[in-house]
Amino acid sequence: MNMAQTKQSFLWLSIAAVLAAVDQLSKAIVETLLPLGATHPVNAFFNFVHTLNPGAAFSFLADASGWQWWFFTGIAIIVSMILASLILRHPTSREIPAYALILGGAVGNLIDRLTRGAVVDWLDFYWNAMHWPAFNLADVWIVTGAGLMLLKSFQPQVKDSRAW
Template sequence: MARGTTSLVRGPGASLWPWLAWAVIILIADQFTKTLILGFYRLGDATTITSFFNIVRAHNTGAAFSFLADAGGWQRWLFTGIGVAATVFIVWQLRAHPGQKLFCFALSSILGGAVGNVVDRLMHGYVVDFLQFHYAGWYFPAFNIADAAITVGAICLILDELLRVRNAR
């Protein structure tokens, strides 16, 4: 992934460490909330918070939206391997571009989320999900802090690329 050196979101003398610290903060928040859910809820238990939001304990052996959840177990190692590979790639990118603030914020958010879900897969064999939104009988699949961080990171990556292309003109 080639990154241009002319970016409005580049800072001088940038360091890798703040980005790794952000990823660790996400990882800690993710694992702390999952530990609370595992400690206080049984699988399938739910608490209604508002008319559109529940806290629910769900286990996801698949990927996003339970993709391959019923694949028989091999997917645990596939998704763990993808998470580990993504971690290596992201750290490499963070080292190469520590001054590109939006880009690194995006990558470190994805990093924290990816590691959080890899920890779940290694410890439990599934990812613990607990945030559930719904409306008029339609339920969005439950997710967690790691998933939210990955989503925010992906959105920020798209925004960073759009800004980079616009600034290159």
């Protein structure tokens, strides 16, 4: 790997780290301002909430007996290692921005699992009595990265691997 590629790898890994830090800062603010279980209405379709999710996205397996902590922690570690490796080995790949977003989100939620035992969720969108499961910025990063990858899959391949 040449110096330019090393710098690009460092840039994308730094972006992922900043995204994880922003996620953690937002969760620390929620923990400071809202007691666990509290809801603060903002408008007719959005609340700030403070919940802990021991499961995965959309509270999947949140009611399991505890094994899910090990499972989701292991997945987050493996996915983070794979994404960091891809960023280091292919820093000019057109998928790298998506990888950085997913890595930042995975690390943000992994930190929660390791330090809190569950993921802090605080964004609550709803319509009438129908609530979307609460989520956080790490989830936004992950979904955005996955969406970018999906969009890229529909675009024709370009010869220049640096093009995004």
